[in-house]
Amino acid sequence: MIGSDNLFALPETGALLREELGCMATHAARRPAGRALVLQACAANRSFVVDTRHLAAVRVHAEQGRLCGDVVCAADTLPWEDDSFQLVLAQHVGDVLPSTVAIIDELARVLAPGGMLLWCGLNPWSPWLAWIHWRARGGMPLPRATHADFVRRHMSSRQLAPGSAEYLGGYWPQRGAPSDTQPARLLAPLRRAYLLAASKQRAMLTPLRPRAARERAVIQPQLAGTPSRRARA
Secondary structure, three states: OOOOOHHHHOHHHHHHHHHHHHHHHHHHOOOOOEEEEEEEOOHHHHHOOOOOOOEEEEEEEEEOOEEEEOOOEEOOOOOOOOOOEEEEEEEOHHHHOOOHHHHHHHHHHHEEEEEEEEEEEEOOOOOHHHHHHHHHHHOOOOOOOOOHHHHHHHHHOOOEEEOOOEEEOOOOOOOOOOOOOOOOHHHHHHOOEEEEEEEEOOOOOOOOOOOOOOOOOOOOHHHHOOOOHHHHO
16 A cells, blocks of 8 residues: 555655755745744655755654644644744645645744745646556555645635746656756646745734814803793794
């Protein structure tokens, strides 16, 4: 029986993961000093070098529906306070955890205002998934590939501002480094994976309009004590 995390331990997948980490390192170099949270799809991915530069990184990986590594916790209940990390790298955890929505909610919570979430997911429109289905004949559970548009919409509902998806990898698995031949830009959405970079919006204070001071009407004594013509009639 092939384990649920073996897809991301295969040599063909390793080439893709290294390409993604190279792109993530470029984003990490632009972040201010602070803490980083790195989430990966399986324990085998911990052998990859994650360049978070000047950020102190905490690394966890998905294992049997929870997160293990530097800490052990449920995927939908992270043990960190709100606004704890300047940078969060989520590399295919949404493809293997039970709920993509729940992990995005938690990552948005622990991300500091102005911080960045980098999310990598398998592209459900890529021909590469045909190879995954072929490998699944041996008993490997299929990943939960979620479309980039769905992830982007849910991020937007959680005070995150995602940019356009960046598509990575080729159209078909390969063990070595990606070929130097770049595919046509028109076919880029058929690549094997996508990367979404989303920044957390800072909470804006809305100034309240000052209340207009109401002036109390002063009744002149001579008017108040003078009866009307109708009363005298």
